[in-house]
Amino acid sequence: IAGITQAPTSQILAAGRRMTLRCTQDMRHNAMYWYRQDLGLGLRLIHYSNTAGTTGKGEVPDGYSVSRANTDDFPLTLASAVPSQTSVYFCASSDSLSTEAFFGQGTRLTVV
Amino acid sequence: GQNIDQPTEMTATEGAIVQINCTYQTSGFNGLFWYQQHAGEAPTFLSYNVLDGLEEKGRFSSFLSRSKGYSYLLLKELQMKDSASYLCAVRHRSNDYKLSFGAGTTVTVRA
Numbered sequence: 596i597a598g599i600t601q602a603p604t605s606q607i608l609a610a611g612r613r614m615t616l617r618c619t620q621d622m623r624h625n626a627m628y629w630y631r632q633d634l635g636l637g638l639r640l641i642h643y644s645n646t647a648g649t650t651g652k653g654e655v656p657d658g659y660s661v662s663r664a665n666t667d668d669f670p671l672t673l674a675s676a677v678p679s680q681t682s683v684y685f686c687a688s689s690d691s692l693s694t695e696a697f698f699g700q701g702t703r704l705t706v707v
Numbered sequence: 708g709q710n711i712d713q714p715t716e717m718t719a720t721e722g723a724i725v726q727i728n729c730t731y732q733t734s735g736f737n738g739l740f741w742y743q744q745h746a747g748e749a750p751t752f753l754s755y756n757v758l759d760g761l762e763e764k765g766r767f768s769s770f771l772s773r774s775k776g777y778s779y780l781l782l783k784e785l786q787m788k789d790s791a792s793y794l795c796a797v798r799h800r801s802n803d804y805k806l807s808f809g810a811g812t813t814v815t816v817r818a
Contacts, residue, residue: 628805636810638794638796638808695740695752699749701749
């Protein structure tokens with residue numbers, strides 16, 4: 596089934612540890628995004644990529660990095676996790692041929 | 708930049724109609740989206756407006772006025788399964804697919 600997949604589904608992480616959230620899509624979409632969702636704040640854009648090989652900073656990029664080596668994969672890395680990064684993380688993808696963005700099922704991350 | 712405002716919560720009775728308003732201020736505009744998100748799940752696409760007017764899709768309709776920076780989502784014949792968060796989102800420019808989201812409106816449908 597075509598779509599967008601995130602891993603892991605949930606994770607408890609010790610503060611200071613490094614963590615990579617994985618995101619893969621098989622729809623050949625140009626653009627991919629990482630959002631975090633916190634209660635009362637809605638979805639906030641962390642980083643994005645309009646095409647393979649390029650990335651850009653979103654609204655809340657600090658403490659996160661991304662790479663886009665190919666069209667399908669867009670991993671998000673927390674170099675040294677802090678408790679304020681506790682959140683639900685959603686990966687999404689879209690392109691000029693689709694009016695909507697498709698979301699992965701989310702990764703619930705708790706930093707303790 | 709942009710500000711996107713929508714009410715935090717709304718409650719309605721099964722079978723009734725609810726209208727969720729969204730106002731936005733943005734330096735560029737290339738479409739307004741509504742997404743539905745059930746608790747613990749991913750957002751799913753409901754509607755898209757890029758021109759002024761009403762778009763109807765079954766029990767759901769969405770309206771846009773670009774000059775007023777205003778949209779609404781109308782949910783008719785409410786069902787219990789419509790209890791969810793409804794997210795208003797704006798796309799900035801035609802060559803940039805990023806979406807900016809409002810905080811979401813939680814709709815509770817009561818029997």
